Amino acid sequence: MILDNVDDVETFSSRKDEQDKPPESPPVSLAAYLPQSRNGSILITSRNKDAAAGLAGGYKNIKEVQAMDESQGRQLLRNKLLQDALTDDAIDLLRALDCIPLAITQAAAYINRRARMTIPKYLDEFRRNNNKRENLLN
Incomplete structure (x- = not known):
């Protein structure tokens, strides 16, 4: 459980x-x-x-689990995205998501479901406002 x-x-x-x-x-x-x-x-x-x-x-x-670093975040994003190459915007996205695995996974799923969605477009929408941020992560 x-x-x-x-x-x-x-x-x-x-x-x-x-x-x-x-x-x-x-x-x-x-x-x-x-x-x-x-x-x-x-x-x-x-x-x-x-x-x-x-x-x-x-x-x-209690077993404390340390936060993911950017290298681990990049690997997770690379594994979850259908796109082959990660751009410099990927690092910005990881930082905006605080390298939280669930947030990275949800962001990748959103990007994968949208035909013309890219990391820079997602990051732009993510930064626009808090309401949009909640929708993107859900």
């Missing part, structure tokens, strides 16, 4: 909080619904170490 973007400590409070409540009380947090088993695993992604530690059973169980 994967829990992605668990950034709010309140959404998934500690399971210990649930155990202190009377049995007839309905669970308050989503943590009560997480499976308890030795079979399988739960992968939690979060930008909030406190939230991750609460679900993972402590800070020692």
Whole structure:
């Protein structure tokens, strides 16, 4: 099971909080619904170490993943784009997207779906305004 973007400590409070409540009380947090088993695993992604530690059973169980660098971002963009060559605009795009893998993948998918879309055109639309930026990333 994967829990992605668990950034709010309140959404998934500690399971210990649930155990202190009377049995007839309905669970308050989503943590009560997480499976308890030795079979399988739960992968939690979060930008909030406190939230991750609460679900993972402590800070020692957290594996921090470093951000992608531009070289890794270029390789991901190259792998996702149908276009063969990356231009200098690709670096500008990666910087605008903070080398976030999901954002790069979504940008490449958008560029691939549009017949005349190029990296410079995408970057121009991306920079125009925040509303357009949300649409492009969705």
